[in-house]
Amino acid sequence: MTDSSVTFHGWASTGSVQLQPWSYHPRALGPRDVEIQISHCGICASDIHTIKGEWGPLVQGTCIAGHEIIGTVVARGVDQAEKFAIGDRVGVGAIAESCQTCEYCTRGLDQQCAQRTFSFNDTYKVEQDEHRRGVTYGGFADGVRVPGDFVYKIPDAISSAEAAPLMCAGSTTYAPLAHHGAGPDKRVGIYGIGGLGHMALQWARAFQAKEVVAISTSDDKRDEAKQLGATRFVNSRDKDSMKQASGSMELLLVTSFGPDTDYNELLSLVANNGTCVLLAVPEKDISLSVSSLLGRHINLTAWLLGGRTAIRQMLDFAAKHNVRPWIETMPMSDANAAIKKAMDGFPRYRVVMHTGVVEEP
Template structure:
């Protein structure tokens, strides 16, 4: 009898998601099958749905902020038991042996498999016939290395956004050793930014929330920001010139004035790109002459996820969420597309 998993898939760039059945990869000796209870809607899902970044492998079940219960385990799995509450993020496999894996950057492994819009690979890294499908579904399979225990302090719905938005913002702050002497700017107060502000604040940094509108000032302060910078206010622009050690940009806008952001950074400081604009960045070359660096940051590695979940549980970092039934996934997506979500939508089976 052919196994079938079920979910809501994108079939092209423009249509709504539709109910879909597919055959999952066979359960390997080191794999775990998870019955999904919750899955967050991430901006990456929407970009993938529309083939914004690269051609999508349709039909595609999206979702890489997944929480559920262990339903089945492979014969060599030792750290999980049936019924454990677990999470799966942006990745379901890496080789575990290459330089990137050994240095904690499993997301850069040449044999990696992302949670969706990817193909499972064999031991040599050659794509198989099995497409990786995501969490807008009833079940999912992943290598046990990329399945994580969820701390008891964190609810299943709140854990979902931590597995992508939380990880993507926590990992670069951890990597740059952000602490009490750090001045950190968070550009964009949305699904990513509202978590980034909390991380930096709980790391005891001096946090400046950066926005194109003062409408989110009160929310930013509530989240832990020390200062608020309205990028359209000339007084704020002057006040915060050369003031930040790091600016973490969560913006996906192709209209961003990057020269302004560079001007807010101190000499020897760093602009870290988390959001992925579709258009190439336009940065004047003289912006780099103060030894200012620009770097990108792609999600995080396995240890980053474990550290992030531990930190969130200990310091009470939580996303602001709205819960939508899984069957109403298209309504949830519409809410995100229209900018109505404050700040993350989580689907519930």
């Protein structure tokens, strides 16, 4: 059931990376929902993979991507009236809904809920009333309606443009570092200094890790990595540097991959009894020597996004410790140029589109 009195205008894909202007009527505003006038939306690699059809067909053949959404509340259902005021500055991440009652939701891992709903190219699953279900459309638009339990107030200290990448890149890197105890007793390595990695370096520094090691395929980002918090830099194509770094990190986050990424070599960096966390999604299955795990009791794990609890903690932590993404802003009216810039790998380190709405704190 849609609300024909409201029309959102966005940039949509029909299976091509070339976006087209597209408008739609949102589902009716339910008692738990919040309507947001969007001011900013970041561009994430998963947006690009989705709109190109690389992660499967589009749910209804048309997709408005974008899950790093910032804007202001312009309407809310009766159940959200005490939580949100009209004009509140808020954000939305990659998850728009979960059941909130299963074992994962109650542990703060709603991103693992069997009924989770992604913020775009997905369908709502929890509502008992069939008329309340529908397709999700994301933040490459001027507005969005989302269940209020997955809407987050943005601290005044964080600008709207900087807040956008925190909703995905920020939470995706903060959550595993917090979960695995990055801190003064941990030497932390970050492989890949890009949209995720540049955030992970800042979190590790803010957690006061014993050592923060940036690992990249070239020296191009050495100086920037140190500005972001790295205490040491390793060029992964320099065999001597990799050998010196062998077994030196209790915690390693893998935030990117390439066609020639050697995962066994990356595991060699992890100390005995240490943990390697995969965040990036390789295009092909990876190859590993099991003996490298068994012989040194290395834990190999992965992490998907940040749950509601982690996002709230992350926003407060970012405000307190001055953790901010490095961004380049572009108007949403130039969405295709912004997507191309992100695809070509030119930004340092995230592209954030703005709609022209002014709503800074």
